[in-house]
Amino acid sequence: MSNQQVRLKERPIGMTSASTWDITTDDIPEPGPGEFLCKIEYISLDPAMRGWINDVRSYIPPVGLGEVMRAGTCGTVIKSNHPDYKEGDFVVGSLGVQQYAVSDGKFCYKSDTFGLPKEKFLGVLGMPGFTAYFGLLDITNPQEGETLVVSGAAGAVGSVVGQIGKIKGCKVIGIAGGPEKCATVVNDYGFDACIDYKNEDVQQKLKEHCPKGIDIYFDNVGGEILDYCLARIRFKGRISLCGAISQYNSETGPVGPKNYLSLLVNSAKLEGFIVMNYQDRYMEAAKQLGEWMMSGQLKSKETVIEGVDTFPDTFNRLFSGDKLGKLVLKP
Amino acid sequence: MSNQQVRLKERPIGMTSASTWDITTDDIPEPGPGEFLCKIEYISLDPAMRGWINDVRSYIPPVGLGEVMRAGTCGTVIKSNHPDYKEGDFVVGSLGVQQYAVSDGKFCYKSDTFGLPKEKFLGVLGMPGFTAYFGLLDITNPQEGETLVVSGAAGAVGSVVGQIGKIKGCKVIGIAGGPEKCATVVNDYGFDACIDYKNEDVQQKLKEHCPKGIDIYFDNVGGEILDYCLARIRFKGRISLCGAISQYNSETGPVGPKNYLSLLVNSAKLEGFIVMNYQDRYMEAAKQLGEWMMSGQLKSKETVIEGVDTFPDTFNRLFSGDKLGKLVLKP
Numbered sequence: 001m002s003n004q005q006v007r008l009k010e011r012p013i014g015m016t017s018a019s020t021w022d023i024t025t026d027d028i029p030e031p032g033p034g035e036f037l038c039k040i041e042y043i044s045l046d047p048a049m050r051g052w053i054n055d056v057r058s059y060i061p062p063v064g065l066g067e068v069m070r071a072g073t074c075g076t077v078i079k080s081n082h083p084d085y086k087e088g089d090f091v092v093g094s095l096g097v098q099q100y101a102v103s104d105g106k107f108c109y110k111s112d113t114f115g116l117p118k119e120k121f122l123g124v125l126g127m128p129g130f131t132a133y134f135g136l137l138d139i140t141n142p143q144e145g146e147t148l149v150v151s152g153a154a155g156a157v158g159s160v161v162g163q164i165g166k167i168k169g170c171k172v173i174g175i176a177g178g179p180e181k182c183a184t185v186v187n188d189y190g191f192d193a194c195i196d197y198k199n200e201d202v203q204q205k206l207k208e209h210c211p212k213g214i215d216i217y218f219d220n221v222g223g224e225i226l227d228y229c230l231a232r233i234r235f236k237g238r239i240s241l242c243g244a245i246s247q248y249n250s251e252t253g254p255v256g257p258k259n260y261l262s263l264l265v266n267s268a269k270l271e272g273f274i275v276m277n278y279q280d281r282y283m284e285a286a287k288q289l290g291e292w293m294m295s296g297q298l299k300s301k302e303t304v305i306e307g308v309d310t311f312p313d314t315f316n317r318l319f320s321g322d323k324l325g326k327l328v329l330k331p
Numbered sequence: 332m333s334n335q336q337v338r339l340k341e342r343p344i345g346m347t348s349a350s351t352w353d354i355t356t357d358d359i360p361e362p363g364p365g366e367f368l369c370k371i372e373y374i375s376l377d378p379a380m381r382g383w384i385n386d387v388r389s390y391i392p393p394v395g396l397g398e399v400m401r402a403g404t405c406g407t408v409i410k411s412n413h414p415d416y417k418e419g420d421f422v423v424g425s426l427g428v429q430q431y432a433v434s435d436g437k438f439c440y441k442s443d444t445f446g447l448p449k450e451k452f453l454g455v456l457g458m459p460g461f462t463a464y465f466g467l468l469d470i471t472n473p474q475e476g477e478t479l480v481v482s483g484a485a486g487a488v489g490s491v492v493g494q495i496g497k498i499k500g501c502k503v504i505g506i507a508g509g510p511e512k513c514a515t516v517v518n519d520y521g522f523d524a525c526i527d528y529k530n531e532d533v534q535q536k537l538k539e540h541c542p543k544g545i546d547i548y549f550d551n552v553g554g555e556i557l558d559y560c561l562a563r564i565r566f567k568g569r570i571s572l573c574g575a576i577s578q579y580n581s582e583t584g585p586v587g588p589k590n591y592l593s594l595l596v597n598s599a600k601l602e603g604f605i606v607m608n609y610q611d612r613y614m615e616a617a618k619q620l621g622e623w624m625m626s627g628q629l630k631s632k633e634t635v636i637e638g639v640d641t642f643p644d645t646f647n648r649l650f651s652g653d654k655l656g657k658l659v660l661k662p
Contacts, residue, residue: 051596058596222592241595256587261553264572264603265382265389271602272595 003028004308004331005098006069008053014251015319016050018312021069029102036080038091038101042304043311043329044072044122046156047220047318050248059274068096069311074121085110092121097311099331109282114290117302123156123326124300125289131242131275132160133285137168138278139271140216140238144169147210149229152220153194154181156300156326157242160289161218162191163298170216173209175202175225177321184324188299203228216240222247223255230259237268249319301325334359335639335662336429337400339384345582346650347381349643352400360433367411369422369432373635374642374660375403375453377487378551378649381579390605399427400642405452416441423452428642430662440613445621448633454487454657455631456620462573462606463491464616468499469609470602471547471569475500478541480560483551484525485512487631487657488573491620492549493522494629501547504540506533506556508652515655519630534559547571553578554586561590568599580650632656 002025009022031037052070055062063070073095077085082105085091093108095101111121123129135157142148148165152158153174162185165172174185174194182194195205206214206228213234219226222244233239247254263270278285292298303323305314308331317323333356340353362368383401386393394401404426408416413436416422424439426432442452454460466488473479479496483489484505493516496503505516505525513525526536537545537559544565550557553575564570578585594601609616623629634654636645639662648654 059598227587241591243595244592247592254589254592256558256589256591258585258587260572260587260591260601261575261578261585261603263601264574265605267390267602267604267608269600269602270591270594271598271600272592273598274596277598 001028002026003098003100005096006308006311008063008065008067008069010065011053011055015249016053016312016315020053021312022066023309023311028100031079031081031102033081034083035102035104036077036082036085036091038073038075038093038095038103039078040073040075040095040099040101040331042074042119042122043097043308043331044127045315045318045327045329046072046127047243047245047248049315050319059276068098070094071097072122072127073101074118074126090118090121092126097308097329097331099308116293119302119304119326119328120300122328123302124160124293124298125286127275128156128326129160129289129300130278130282130285132157132164133289134275134278134281135240135242135273136161136164136216136218139240139273140218142168142170142216145171146215147171147173147212147234148216148218149173149175149206149210149214150191150218150220151175151225152243152245153185153189153191154324155220158218158220159185159189159300159325160298163189163292165216166190167292167297173206175221181321181324184301188301197225203231206232213237218242219244221245222257226257227259230257230262233262233266233268235266235268237266239268239270241270241272245319303327304330306330332359333357334429334431336427337639337642339394339396339398339400341396342384342386346580347384347643347646351384352643353397354640354642359431362410362412362433364412365414366433366435367408367413367416367422369404369406369424369426369434370409371404371406371426371430371432371662373405373450373453374428374639374662375458376646376649376658376660377403377458378574378576378579380646381650390607399429401425402428403453403458404432405449405457421449421452423457428639428660428662430639447624450633450635450657450659451631453659454633455491455624455629456617458606459487459657460491460620460631461609461613461616463488463495464620465606465609465612466571466573466604467492467495467547467549470571470604471549473499473501473547476502477546478502478504478543478565479547479549480504480506480537480541480545481522481549481551482506482556483574483576484516484520484522485655486551489549489551490516490520490631490656491629494520494623496547497521498623498628504537506552512652512655515632519632528556534562537563544568549573550575552576553588557588558590561588561593564593564597564599566597566599568597570599570601572601572603576650634658635661637661
């Protein structure tokens with residue numbers, strides 16, 4: 001019985017590779033007083049993790065060299081000295097890329113599974129779902145009849161953003177990579193259309209699908225797609241800045257949006273946020289997203305890959321696009 | 332008795348020059364039914380005018396080739412067939428770069444001069460003052476004790492922004508070009524400090540003057556100064572996007588702010604606006620700015636240049652920085 005872990009070995013320039021990580025094996029730790037031991041069942045892989053290993057000022061400190069890689073997880077308490085957690089409890093929290101973890105409960109919460117697949121608590125019913133919920137509703141306040149464009153539309157966040165947009169009465173246009181993802185976005189998630197950025201002229205297709213312009217753009221990708229959306233933003237348009245996956249592995253730093261003055265002439269805004277800002281409202285989001293799931297208005301997909309030791313390769317699938325919906329690791 | 336006018340001859344690439352304009356002389360026009368004739372006393376020169384002669388989609392249509400150049404003006408009614416305007420009335424409005432203009436009252440308003448120099452109605456008590464008022468108060472909602480950075484701090488808009496910031500209890504840091512302007516910003520306008528971007532290391536000085544970071548940045552200039560401010564923006568910081576004077580004459584289009592992801596990690600926003608959005612609140616701004624002037628809390632300077640025919644050279648002073656405060660032409 002041992003604990004396989006992924007630790008940060010060196011800070012990457014550009015894409016991570018096998019040499020970025022150390023795969024180590026340790027004893028399973030013993031929980032001390034006020035702690036519990038969790039058997040991790042799913043590990044969340046998110047684009048934001050790429051930012052956590054850069055040595056720069058950000059919303060959380062960077063992962064240190066030699067430390068277990070930070071990641072969202074869910075699992076079951078198997079031993080507990082913590083008054084609020086007992087054996088068998090289902091726990092969601094930031095416990096890292098490993099098979100077992102000891103925690104004092106910080107950055108964790110207990111949940112019922114409601115009989116749902118547990119990996120959904122790292123996707124639509126977890127951080128990506130909450131990110132979509134607050135990043136769309138709180139930052140952009142969508143109104144019926146408005147045109148919403150979502151990049152990364154087949155992803156864990158984007159797919160939920162678009163479905164909430166439809167629930168709120170928007171016309172929703174997705175942008176995703178490849179015909180398979182675009183078909184999923186339209187047929188399974190119910191977007192009005194989806195632009196295949198790998199095979200179509202995004203600028204031209206935005207013109208076709210958004211003839212009056214774009215009221216809301218939910219940006220997961222940055223780069224030239226952000227510029228195309230800026231160019232078509234409407235008066236008082238809102239851009240929710242959630243991510244910039246096209247830029248995270250850049251070796252020369254991100255490229256700025258050259259069309260940013262479109263914000264000026266259209267009295268529009270570009271606003272960033274991180275999901276942690278809404279910590280005291282997570283339960284509101286979970287309840288609403290759960291209700292939409294139960295009523296069939298909200299669908300989600302997960303790609304599950306097995307093995308902590310596959311992490312170095314699996315992590316890069318986030319950036320190659322080789323996955324559908326939420327990417328999770330089963331350790 | 333004739334009417335000297337400046338007309339757009341060709342669309343410039345980069346800086347305007349003598350060949351951009353035609354200086355023409357016409358008869359003084361006769362007002363038709365429902366119109367009045369205005370003798371223009373001051374013509375406003377604003378950086379935004381550079382945008383009006385580009386053939387691109389914007390908040391107003393571009394000035395057409397051969398047309399009198401659009402400009403804010405003030406002057407006196409000398410003949411009227413308009414029921415609301417009579418001879419001797421003082422009029423502020425968009426009547427173009429010329430000595431006389433006929434108007435039906437559209438884009439004009441009558442005003443008392445309150446015994447003040449008339450050119451102030453193109454500056455602190457006109458569009459630049461209103462721009463400062465709404466662009467600061469409405470877009471960024473400054474709070475006591477916050478740190479406000481203003482670029483173009485010696486200019487018609489920036490100088491008012493900083494003074495309103497002081498009235499609202501902010502720590503105010505200006506950025507301007509050259510020691511003379513910086514001295515004016517601190518000694519006359521009462522900013523806490525002013526960084527001379529022509530002779531000082533802006534990045535380093537921002538660190539010194541804003542040790543906790545920047546809560547609000549009022550951007551008149553774009554370019555690398557925007558990037559430096561983005562890098563120091565605080566949690567929930569607000570950037571009011573008013574202009575980008577460093578980019579208006581670019582021959583290759585504007586450069587995007589490469590540090591824009593600082594908006595994401597700091598949950599900050601970048602919001603554009605144009606003063607025309609607030610048309611129905613101009614009188615609120617005029618009243619408040621007038622009160623602050625009367626009480627000595629708000630100061631302003633104007634640089635007055637004589638002669639419609641000097642327009643081609645005088646206009647470029649906006650970009651060379653060779654003027655103090657509001658630049659106006661006396662035709």
